[in-house]
Amino acid sequence: MLIKISSANREQNELARTLKHEGIRIGGIIAYRAWRVIGPHWWWQGDDRLHSVLMQDYVWHPDEPASGDVQTHGIYSFQSVVRSKEEYCFSVGRATLLFGKVKIWGEIIEHQAGYRSQFGKIASLDYGDPELLEKFRKIYRVNQVARAGQ
Numbered sequence: 001m002l003i004k005i006s007s008a009n010r011e012q013n014e015l016a017r018t019l020k021h022e023g024i025r026i027g028g029i030i031a032y033r034a035w036r037v038i039g040p041h042w043w044w045q046g047d048d049r050l051h052s053v054l055m056q057d058y059v060w061h062p063d064e065p066a067s068g069d070v071q072t073h074g075i076y077s078f079q080s081v082v083r084s085k086e087e088y089c090f091s092v093g094r095a096t097l098l099f100g101k102v103k104i105w106g107e108i109i110e111h112q113a114g115y116r117s118q119f120g121k122i123a124s125l126d127y128g129d130p131e132l133l134e135k136f137r138k139i140y141r142v143n144q145v146a147r148a149g150q
Helices: 007-018 130-140
Strands: 029-037 075-078 096-110 114-127
Touching (some): 029 114, 075 096
Antiparallel strands (some): 029 075, 029 096
């Protein structure tokens, strides 16, 4: 997958490098994003991890926060709920996506529609294929409802 960085993104990156930190600290922010599921194909067995939609090799691991340098890429998320490929604003072709909430923290740059953060952790998986939601909720230990007596 080839990702082109537009001149507007380059300009935002340059602006981010020149901004002076104002010393404002807040708690984590809940934002929204999608994750790509890589299922089995004839040349690939798939895996039990969620992947970045655009950064082909970036894997979200269950027991550690996702991280990135906000001066270049960072962890992207939206301010508004995202429930479909159309709302995600990117051409993702036939990719299987799951949608949910992510808690973001660290250095955060706010954009018009969302954020670019230093750290992120999956907070919930809310929309997508029901079987995949159930599978990945268990793997990432989110949206788990305790049974009576547990």
